[in-house]
Amino acid sequence: MSGIKKRIVTHYILVIFLTIALLEGIFLTFIHFYYYDGVEKILKNHAQVSSSYANRYMSLNSYNLDDSLQLIKDQFSYEGAELQVLDGQGRVLLTSSGIGLDEVIKTDDVMQALNGVETSWRGDHFLTNESVVAVSTPLFEAEQPFAVLRFITSLENVNQTVYNIYAVSIGIGLIILFIIFLVSITLAKSIAKPINELTLASEKIAKGNFQSKIKETYIDEIGTLAKTFNTMADELTKNEKMKNEFISSISHEIRTPLTSIKGWSETISSGDLSDKQETMEGLHTIQDETERLIGxxxxxxDFSRYQANSLTLNEKPFNLTALFKDVIFQMKTKTKDKHMKIRFHFDQDLLMIGDKNRLKQVLINLLDNAIKYSLEETTIIIEIEENEQNVKFHIRDEGVGIDPSELPSVTKMFYQVDANQSGTGLGLAICQKIIELHQGSLHIESKKNEGTTVTVSLPKK
Structure with a gap:
């Protein structure tokens, strides 16, 4: 039996066993008192009535006791019990069974009765050795006990009845415990089986098999766990695919500028250095590609900091309007190559507190994406809205757009709408993180072939 199954069965059985033992204990205690105390109570009641009658109406004393024995027997005999009359020394003067005459009895009940106290006693009969209960009550002469009325009844039938009830009760308890044991095994299997499946599937995923799934046949929390696990496996599969695409993409991105740098380095080193134009063209290319590599x-x-959750801000006052103009000027070459225009009409100074360099990184990325995915001879429109609490800016292009089904994924790590385009798939994810660190939000609206609008909201500080 596996560890979890063993624990479930053991704990379940232990709880049920303790419950049954407690209930059995209470029940058997009740049975014991019901039968034994019931018999004793009946004898006590009869003994009290008999002694009270004898002491009050029969005028018994040590002188006429022997003559009154037959009358006592006739008056106080009780069916199912043996009547004994004992003198002041505990010697048996009369017994309804006819056996044991002249025997001296010194049991606790007799000695207590000779001291004037009615009491009972349980033990073995001095002649038959059977289990009995006896009740002794005193007879008084001048307020002094001089004789004892003693009623004895056998407990053998009571013992047998109680033992039978004990046996039946314990047997029922054992049967219930056995049934509970079988139920607990079934329960443990129903819990352990999906956990074992989950463990095996986890081991496969740990070894890189992200296609591993478990059955979603359960309708309780385990079923929810199975669905969550399968969702996790799907996400890991997607992440693995995106990671591979990222590695391929970054390898391509790095190889291209390195190839250019290597090519132009060889050309310059082996060429005619007197050809100033060619040399300057090569150095210019090496400079551009180096900047690209640095980027x-x-x-x-930034990706490493993102993963370690250690992206930090250096917040200072700055002019957001001037920052926009600076970035637009920086992107001028790219827009010129595609005969595009960037329309931005906001001349008033907009002072904010934030990390200027990080927000510049966001603006460059958003504008670069807008240019990259826009058609030639189109326009990118930048609009700014402000109120007392927030500043919003919209970057709207007339590009190819994004399919609505892909919009939730565009800000995920490594995700690229078009795998054929250059890039690492990190830009928007890092942008969103920077905006969130500024306690702002990024929202993207797009329709296929109708363009995209990116809205960034930043709080004023």
């Missing part, structure tokens, strides 16, 4: 390295560093 890739910065993006990877």
């Amino acid at each position: 890739l390295v910065e993006e990877l560093l």
Whole structure:
């Protein structure tokens, strides 16, 4: 039996066993008192009535006791019990059974009765050795006990009845315990089986098999866990695919500028250095490609900080309007290549507190995406709205757009709408993180072939 099954069965059986034992104990205690105390109570009642009658109406004393024995027997005999009359020394003067005459009895009940106290006693009969209960009550002469009325009844039938009830009760308890044992095994299997499936599936995933799934046949929390696990496996599969695409993409991104740098380095080193134009063209290309590599390295560093949740802000006052104009000027070459225009009409100074360099990174990424996915000779419109609490800016392009089904994924790590386009799939994810660190929000609206609008909301500080 596996560990969890063993624990479930053991704990379940232990709880049920203790419950049954407690109930059995209470029941058997009740049975014991009901039968034994019931018999004793009946004898006591008869003994009290008999002694009270004898002491009050029969005028018994040590002188006429022997002559009154037959009358006592006739008056006080009780069916199912043996009547004994004992003198002041405990010697048996009369017994309704006819046996044991002249025997001296010194049991506790007799000695207590000779001291004037009615009491009972349980033990073995001095002649038959059977289990009996006896009740002794005193007879008084001048307020002094001089004789004892003693009633004895056998407990053998009571013992047998009680033992039978004990046996039946314990047997029923054992049967219930056995049934509970079988039920607990079934319960343990129903819990352990999906957990074992989950463990095996987890081991497969740990080894890189993200296609491993478990059955979703349960309708309780285990079923919910199975669905969650399968969702996790699907997400891991997607992440693994995106990671592989990212590695392929970043390898391509790095290889291209390195190839250009290597090519132009070889050309310059082996060429005619007197050809100033060619040399300057090569150096210019090497400079551009180096800047591109630096940008890739910065993006990877940001990714590393993103993963470690250690992206930090250096917040200072700055002019958001001036920042927009600076970024638009920086993107001028890219828009010129595609004969595009960026329309931005907001001349008043908009002072804010934030990390200027990080927000510049956001603006460059958003504008770069807008240019990259826009058609030639189109326009990108930038609009700014402000109120007392927030500043919102919208970047609207007339590009190819994004399918609505892909919108929830565009800000995920490594995700690229078009795998053929250059890029690492990290830009928007890092942008969103930077905006969230500024306690703002990023929202994207898009329709296929109708363009995209990115809205960023930042709180004023």
